[in-house]
Amino acid sequence: MGEAHLNNSATSASRIFDTLRQDLVNGRFEAGEKIAINVLKDHYQVGLSPLREALNRLAAYGLLMQENQRGFRVLSLDRRELNDIAEMRRELETMALERAIRLGDAEWESELLAAAHRLKRADQSPEEVDQWELMHTRYHRTLVSGCGSVWLLRFIDQLHDQFDRYRRMAPSVPQVRQVLDGQHGELVDLALARDVKKARALLENHIQLSYEVALGSCKDRY
Known part of the structure; x- marks a missing residue:
């Protein structure tokens, strides 16, 4: 895997992280909604690898909940x-x-x-x-x-x-x-x-x- 490919992947992950972060804050997703990765991939026109990286970062940031072996879910409002x-x-x-x-x-x-x-x-x-x-x-x-x-x-x-x-x-x-x-x-x-x-x-x-x-x-x- 070349350096250019790695850089492009990192750039895509940062871009989709920023976009998804803003969409989550702005209420574009329902509280408690399960995130359909394939739907997001098509909607945001991004590769699976940078998308997963962005979702993992958002879970660490506290805007998503990571479910064991079952993907990600939007946090509830408590x-x-x-x-x-x-x-x-x-x-x-x-x-x-x-x-x-x-x-x-x-x-x-x-x-x-x-x-x-x-x-x-x-x-x-x-x-x-x-x-x-x-x-x-x-x-x-x-x-x-x-x-x-x-x-x-x-x-x-x-x-x-x-x-x-x-x-x-x-x-x-x-x-x-x-x-x-x-x-x-x-x-x-x-x-x-x-x-x-x-x-x-x-x-x-x-x-x-x-x-x-x-x-x-x-x-x-x-």
Whole structure:
């Protein structure tokens, strides 16, 4: 097997990992659904080897469940898991935000302003929701990107994917979404003012409100 073939296989695996990860987060598959590998192979136009590699990586990442000798299954939506994810988001993101406010430089400030501006201008209509979600993810990533810890950001990224899987499967609550959208701008103002205490409290409230929306995806939410 040549080096070029290995490189192409690795590239295909990375591409399908990113595509499938986004589709799983966006609710393209039903919770608990068994993954039909041959169907995915045809749908995503990818070889069996890179597809299996991507599925194994997604299982290790926590977005799929690997069943012994029986392939893969989409994870169910469980309130206890969502509670755990939300609590870890509060712990790690507020820590990262506090560090970013203390350590963030002028470049971080300008990137945060740009990310907030792009998010505010993004269209939330059903036809453009994927683009809005991309801007939303970039905004939250930029907000804490000045924390100075690659590992902390990596954990936060993974938690966001897990959390967003629940949020995207939940019914929309427009009045709460309006409050959350307003908080995006308020968080930027507080971060730029270097007000750690108020920024931390607002981010905790932001995550709690979003959690209450995401909870609507769980059958055992009551």
